[in-house]
Amino acid sequence: MDVQGIRKEFPLLDTKINGNPLVYLDNAATTQKPRVVTDALLDYYRTLNSNIHRGVHHLSQQATDAFEESREYVRLFMNAAKHEEIIFTKGTTEAINLVANGFARAFLKKGDRVLVTVSDHHSDFVPWQQACLQSGAEFDIMPVERDGTLDLALLEEKLALKPKLVAFPHISNGLGLENPASKITAMAHAQGAAVLVDGAQGIAHCRVDVRDIGCDFYCWSAHKIYGPTGIGVLYGRQEWLDKLPPYQFGGEMIEEVDLQQTTFAALPFKFEAGTPPIAEAITLKNALEFVESIGFDALREHEAQLTGLAIDGLRRIDGTEIYGKEEGHSGVVSFNIEGAYHYDIGVILDQLGIAVRTGHHCAQPLMKHLGIPGCVRASFAIYNTQEEVERLLSGVKKAAEMLR
Ligand code: PLP
Numbered sequence: 001m002d003v004q005g006i007r008k009e010f011p012l013l014d015t016k017i018n019g020n021p022l023v024y025l026d027n028a029a030t031t032q033k034p035r036v037v038t039d040a041l042l043d044y045y046r047t048l049n050s051n052i053h054r055g056v057h058h059l060s061q062q063a064t065d066a067f068e069e070s071r072e073y074v075r076l077f078m079n080a081a082k083h084e085e086i087i088f089t090k091g092t093t094e095a096i097n098l099v100a101n102g103f104a105r106a107f108l109k110k111g112d113r114v115l116v117t118v119s120d121h122h123s124d125f126v127p128w129q130q131a132c133l134q135s136g137a138e139f140d141i142m143p144v145e146r147d148g149t150l151d152l153a154l155l156e157e158k159l160a161l162k163p164k165l166v167a168f169p170h171i172s173n174g175l176g177l178e179n180p181a182s183k184i185t186a187m188a189h190a191q192g193a194a195v196l197v198d199g200a201q202g203i204a205h206c207r208v209d210v211r212d213i214g215c216d217f218y219c220w221s222a223h224k225i226y227g228p229t230g231i232g233v234l235y236g237r238q239e240w241l242d243k244l245p246p247y248q249f250g251g252e253m254i255e256e257v258d259l260q261q262t263t264f265a266a267l268p269f270k271f272e273a274g275t276p277p278i279a280e281a282i283t284l285k286n287a288l289e290f291v292e293s294i295g296f297d298a299l300r301e302h303e304a305q306l307t308g309l310a311i312d313g314l315r316r317i318d319g320t321e322i323y324g325k326e327e328g329h330s331g332v333v334s335f336n337i338e339g340a341y342h343y344d345i346g347v348i349l350d351q352l353g354i355a356v357r358t359g360h361h362c363a364q365p366l367m368k369h370l371g372i373p374g375c376v377r378a379s380f381a382i383y384n385t386q387e388e389v390e391r392l393l394s395g396v397k398k399a400a401e402m403l404r
Pocket of ligand 1: 028029091092093094121123124169171172173198199200201221
């Protein structure tokens with residue numbers, strides 16, 4: 001793979017931080033954007049800007065076509081069965097809130113259960129916790145093993161308690177481990193539970209086929225996969241989306257408004273109240289085309305190679321503890337150095353131009369489960385290089401020497 005060629009598409013990577021060339025290893029938080037995306041955003045505002053779905057004029061129709069083409073591209077990208085099953089949202093968080101809010105209002109009641117995992121991002125954990133508090137349903141939490149994996153025998157026991165819904169991350173953002181999504185979904189369905197997959201990390205690191213996974217909902221954010229912020233996707237099986245009540249009310253989502261009551265528009269518009277982030281939705285397609293032009297096989301191989309190098313190197317630094325099982329990290333390595341505070345390591349790395357994330361990574365239940373206040377997380381993307389991994393390792397060595 002021509003990594004140097006790919007890097008040319010990302011001008012921001014040429015930035016210097018504190019006099020050092022930037023090493024951007026905070027990709028699990030957000031990826032950088034290729035020129036095809038930033039150019040398309042500018043082009044949209046220069047040539048196409050118009051509100052969609054309600055204009056008879058030329059620009060509005062063109063913008064509407066581009067918006068719906070992007071939705072169709074997303075459908076094909078995820079192998080969803082129907083155009084109507086792709087709902088544009090602000091991102092993963094809004095997509096999950098949309099479903100959790102609908103469940104709390106329409107389906108959950110006292111005596112019901114919802115099952116999540118302890119490795120869930122707060123964006124999947126808190127909406128379901130709150131939905132349970134509102135509805136009186138039981139909030140059940142699957143622990144993970146010390147190596148971050150799910151014990152499927154224990155899962156079977158939890159599922160025997162008949163939760164109405166099971167939510168889990170496709171790939172956890174704290175440890176970067178992929179859950180067996182199709183298997184978990186089949187096990188949950190066998191017990192009558194609906195399944196929501198938090199795909200915020202999954203979408204960027206593996207080929208997602210929602211029909212193969214078989215899940216009822218799959219949620220993700222464009223900014224994690226080289227696209228713009230402010231736009232994300234809720235995939236939902238039509239049977240569920242038809243039953244779920246609208247999340248927000250306003251323009252675009254209505255069929256008929258009378259003085260005392262309103263009927264709602266058909267899918268997908270029922271869940272898309274108000275003017276959406278049009279430019280972002282349209283240019284999301286450019287980001288997905290960019291990923292397709294590289295291909296998931298090449299992307300996965302490259303990320304696995306970098307992650308493997310980082311894990312090997314970190315193991316050789318005295319006092320380093322790496323979280324999660326030995327292999328199979330999807331572009332994420334989380335670690336601590338004995339006797340050093342994770343935040344201080346991040347500050348030293350930043351002085352060297354190396355951007356990593358420190359803290360609880362919006363996964364406080366997981367950190368508590370691991371018995372740590374937080375950790376350092378380096379996360380890799382398609383444009384990272386072996387030299388950058390080496391710079392990370394020498395930065396961590398230096399931090400270890402300074403802080404211990
Ligand atoms: N879920 C996971 C696994 C994530 O990694 C993230 C973001 O880091 C989210 C949910 C929330 O995504 P967003 O902030 O784009 O809504």
